[in-house]
Amino acid sequence: MNRPEVAPGAHAVAVVNHDKLQPGQLVVSGEDGKQVLRVAIGGAEQLLVTTTQTYTFTCSVGGSQSTSTLVSKAR
Structure with a gap:
């Protein structure tokens, strides 16, 4: 992710x-x-439409998994 x-x-x-x-x-x-949303690694870009909430991103590659969060809120 390029921003939280x-x-x-x-x-x-x-x-x-x-x-x-x-x-x-x-x-x-x-x-x-x-x-x-589900995106295949190396697959086509997809659109995530967010509302005001926190989203969890879980990336799985081979046997490894990592998780991060994204907060969507009005500025």
Whole structure:
């Protein structure tokens, strides 16, 4: 992620595949735990439309997983 906070609205999401031998995915979930977006690593850019809440990004590559959060709030 290139920033921890955004305004509500549409945001482009893509995941660069630095290791083309390792498949993986990025899953974005809202505060309710429901999945709002799934992006294949190295796949096409997708649009995440945020509302005022905190989103959890979980990236899985091979056997590794990392998680980060994104806060969407009015400025």
